[in-house]
Amino acid sequence: xxxxxxxxxxxxxxxxxxxxxxxxxxxxxxxxxxxxxxxxxxxxxxxxxxxxxxxxxxxxxxxxxxxxxxxxxxxxxxxxxxxxxxxxxxxxxxxxxxxxxxxxxxxxxxxxxxxxxxxxxxxxxxxxxxxxxxxxxxxxxxxxxxxxxxxxxxxxxxxxxxxxxxxxxxxxxxxxxxxxxxxxxxxxxxxxxxxxxxxxxxxxxxxxxxxxxxxxxxxxxxxxxxxxxxxxxxxxxxxxxxxxxxxxxxxxxxxxxxxxxxxxxxxxxxxxxxxxxxxxxxxxxxxxxxxxxxxxxxxxxxxxxxxxxxxxxxxxxxxxxxxx
Amino acid sequence: xxxxxxxxxxxxxxxxxxxxxxxxxxxxxxxxxxxxxxxxxxxxxxxxxxxxxxxxxxxxxxxxxxxxxxxxxxxxxxxxxxxxxxxxxxxxxxxxxxxxxxxxxxxxxxxxxxxxxxxxxxxxxxxxxxxxxxxxxxxxxxxxxxxxxxxxxxxxxxxxxxxxxxxxxxxxxxxxxxxxxxxxxxxxxxxxxxxxxxxxxxxxxxxxxxxxxxxxxxxxxxxxxxxxxxxxxxxxxxxxxxxxxxxxxxxxxxxxxxxxxxxxxx
Numbered sequence: 001x002x003x004x005x006x007x008x009x010x011x012x013x014x015x016x017x018x019x020x021x022x023x024x025x026x027x028x029x030x031x032x033x034x035x036x037x038x039x040x041x042x043x044x045x046x047x048x049x050x051x052x053x054x055x056x057x058x059x060x061x062x063x064x065x066x067x068x069x070x071x072x073x074x075x076x077x078x079x080x081x082x083x084x085x086x087x088x089x090x091x092x093x094x095x096x097x098x099x100x101x102x103x104x105x106x107x108x109x110x111x112x113x114x115x116x117x118x119x120x121x122x123x124x125x126x127x128x129x130x131x132x133x134x135x136x137x138x139x140x141x142x143x144x145x146x147x148x149x150x151x152x153x154x155x156x157x158x159x160x161x162x163x164x165x166x167x168x169x170x171x172x173x174x175x176x177x178x179x180x181x182x183x184x185x186x187x188x189x190x191x192x193x194x195x196x197x198x199x200x201x202x203x204x205x206x207x208x209x210x211x212x213x214x215x216x217x218x219x220x221x222x223x224x225x226x227x228x229x230x231x232x233x234x235x236x237x238x239x240x241x242x243x244x245x246x247x248x249x250x251x252x253x254x255x256x257x258x259x260x261x262x263x264x265x266x267x268x269x270x271x272x273x274x275x276x277x278x279x280x281x282x283x284x285x286x287x288x289x290x291x292x293x294x295x296x297x298x299x300x301x302x303x304x305x306x307x308x309x310x311x312x313x314x315x316x317x318x319x320x321x322x323x324x
Numbered sequence: 325x326x327x328x329x330x331x332x333x334x335x336x337x338x339x340x341x342x343x344x345x346x347x348x349x350x351x352x353x354x355x356x357x358x359x360x361x362x363x364x365x366x367x368x369x370x371x372x373x374x375x376x377x378x379x380x381x382x383x384x385x386x387x388x389x390x391x392x393x394x395x396x397x398x399x400x401x402x403x404x405x406x407x408x409x410x411x412x413x414x415x416x417x418x419x420x421x422x423x424x425x426x427x428x429x430x431x432x433x434x435x436x437x438x439x440x441x442x443x444x445x446x447x448x449x450x451x452x453x454x455x456x457x458x459x460x461x462x463x464x465x466x467x468x469x470x471x472x473x474x475x476x477x478x479x480x481x482x483x484x485x486x487x488x489x490x491x492x493x494x495x496x497x498x499x500x501x502x503x504x505x506x507x508x509x510x511x512x513x514x515x516x517x518x519x520x521x522x523x524x525x526x527x528x529x530x531x532x533x534x535x536x537x538x539x540x541x542x543x544x545x546x547x548x549x550x551x552x553x554x555x556x557x558x559x560x561x562x563x564x565x566x567x568x569x570x571x572x573x574x575x576x577x578x579x580x581x582x583x584x585x586x587x588x589x590x
Contacts, residue, residue: 200430200489203381204444204496205420207412214447218434296434296476 048267056271061254065275068242068250072170073235073279079175080235081228084182089212091187102183109180114173118244121173125160132157165245173245174238178231185227189220221294229287233280240272251275332359334394334500334531335380341388342375349375351555352389357500357548360529364542364563367552368578373535376552377502380533381422382415393422394499420448423493427505429485431477437464437488438473441495449496456495463491467521483514487521494525501525503534537582543567551575 041047055061090102109117125131136154137143144151163169193216201211240252247253252272259268335357342350350372357363365373378384380391382399391398398418401408410418431440441460445451451459464470467487477485486506493501503522507515519541526532526545536542542549542563549566551559551574559572570576 194430196426196428196430197432199383200424200426200432200492202416203383203419203422203424204492205416205448206444207416210447214443215432219432294434 046266047270048264049270051262051264052267052271052274055255055258055268056274058254058258060249061251061258061271064249064251064254067167068170068247068253069236069239069275069279072167072174072239072242072250073232075171076174076178077228077232077235079171080178080182080231081186083175083179085186085217087179087183088186088190091183092190106180106183109177110184112177114177114238115241115244117177118170118173118241121164121169122161122245124164128160131160133160133163165247167247167249169245170239170242170247170250174235174242178235181231182228185224185231186220189222189224190216192223193219218294222291225287225290225294229283229290232287233283236279236283237276240276333357333392334359334361335533336392336395337376337380337389338391339389340376340379340386340391342372342379342384343387349555350379353552353555353557355550355557357531357533359499359531361547362526362532362534362545363548363550364546365533365535365550365552366537366542366566366578367558368581371552372555373550373552374504377424377504377533377535380500381424381502382419383424393418416448420444420496421499423496423498423501425486425489425493425501425503425506427508429477429482429489429509431485431489431492433477436474436476437469437480440477440488441492444492444496459495460491463494464488466494466524467491468517481514482510483517486510486518490518490521490525494530499531501530501532503532503536505535505537507536507538539567539579539582551578553578 087102087105090098091106093099093102128134134154134157136152140153141151144153164172190212197215197219198211201215202208206214239250242250243253243256255268255272256265259265333356335355337353337355340350340353340355341348353372353376355363355376365376367373375384379386380393380398386399390400396418399410399415401410401414431437432443435443438457438460441463442453442456445456445459446453461470461473464473467490469484469487469491472480472484472488475484477488480488490501490506506522507518510518515538519538522532522534522541523545534541534546546563549560549563550557551566551570551572553574559566559570559575566575567579570579
């Protein structure tokens with residue numbers, strides 16, 4: 001031990017940091033691999049970027065992206081979230097029939113691969129005689145016969161094959177599947193809220209429904225939003241499965257068709273990649289806005305409801321001796 | 325209870341039983357609370373005092389006996405010689421007459437102090453927003469937190485949160501206020517500010533049932549002290565009698581332990 005200097009108080013720290021040669025080597029290797037991959041993007045003959053952009057800007061492809069990817073995602077998610085919350089509430093019901101039905105629904109749709117589900121939906125015409133869905137009052141002939149009338153109460157018919165391979169069918173198929181996952185997400189969110197919150201709301205004289213809508217669900221959203229964001233990104237990607245219906249208007253289907261026609265598959269696949277990356281990026285921005293919105297009060301700093309990160313936390317994470 | 329007048333009764337509990345499965349928590353409790361009275365429930369943990377409070381606000385359901393609040397049987401309706409369970413809507417209406425303050429505050433964390441206090445007024449009593457805010461500001465002033473109306477609960481100390489919670493319950497103009505160990509979750513230096521608010525309410529004639537271990541509050545503020553143990557009322561009376569000169573051994577043992585926690589020999 002060296003003896004301390006008696007007069008001078010210890011000054012500012014200016015110590016030599018520990019060196020990490022392993023990290024430097026790893027970084028160099030990773031950088032070299034990444035550089036080679038980027039290099040390949042420019043020189044590899046399998047890419048034909050001019051063709052990629054040409055294919056991407058074809059009207060059917062753009063329309064397929066807007067309708068088949070974006071619109072289907074939005075509507076399938078809205079459908080899935082609403083049905084999912086309903087299923088979650090049913091799952092927690094006092095009534096065992098509601099609980100059991102919700103459980104069976106979730107069990108079935110979580111087990112079904114989306115691709116197989118969409119193929120079944122696309123072939124669902126087989127369930128209807130002549131692939132025709134009849135719109136009207138069920139058991140109309142029997143009911144009318146009961147009153148001594150020979151007739152029907154029907155509005156019209158829809159071709160099942162047309163219905164299920166339309167955008168409506170796409171939204172239905174993906175939404176039904178999504179609801180099963182959203183039900184579990186919503187349930188875990190609702191159950192994450194402290195029981196005292198419901199008690200406080202009920203003690204004020206609120207009904208169960210009011211307590212759920214105004215007190216519990218807004219707090220559950222904080223837990224529900226992040227996995228729902230992931231679900232939405234997964235939904236974007238799963239719209240590429242819609243060719244199983246088959247939904248011909250969808251973007252990936254269209255690009256694939258162009259690729260097949262010109263024997264240039266890789267360039268159109270890159271086009272699809274770019275579309276999906278762009279969509280997921282925008283989605284991520286929307287998600288962070290939502291997380292911020294529903295985090296109100298929960299992660300509030302000392303002075304405002306908006307500030308999330310106290311400055312002290314940053315300092316703790318810094319390496320000693322590093323100057324900034 | 326001969327020394328108390330049997331009129332202006334807010335709460336009347338008769339032969340109250342409550343079991344959770346095989347565990348019998350309350351074994352036949354009778355309690356009467358008059359308008360303007362402060363009743364303090366004392367007793368060791370597990371004696372059933374919190375359960376009794378939660379039964380009055382229907383956070384739990386009776387397994388035996390009857391409780392009336394404002395002469396109305398709660399939770400059930402007696403028609404002829406049959407007892408009918410009240411609808412959720414009816415139970416919600418009955419709850420709105422009773423204010424409740426929880427041990428762990430249970431403020432709504434996604435709402436500001438002001439919004440916590442306006443919430444019940446807007447949703448349950450359907451007051452206009454202007455009226456609700458006016459009342460909320462008035463109450464915040466009463467509990468000394470006028471400068472905190474836009475603060476979220478996480479930005480408030482425990483004592484401040486509990487004071488907002490009291491204001492939130494008062495906003496419903498309840499006939500009765502229930503306090504379930506309102507200072508037990510607080511740091512010692514914050515207990516005083518909550519008790520001060522409660523004392524003021526008592527002096528203003530608010531009817532209160534308070535579960536607490538704060539002996540000085542019970543001695544000073546209570547009109548009637550009820551000592552419970554093992555699911556029954558062991559002893560009750562004015563504080564000078566129950567705290568000052570208890571007749572039952574169990575009461576004396578409990579008071580000794582509360583005033584001197586290290587004295588575990590009893």
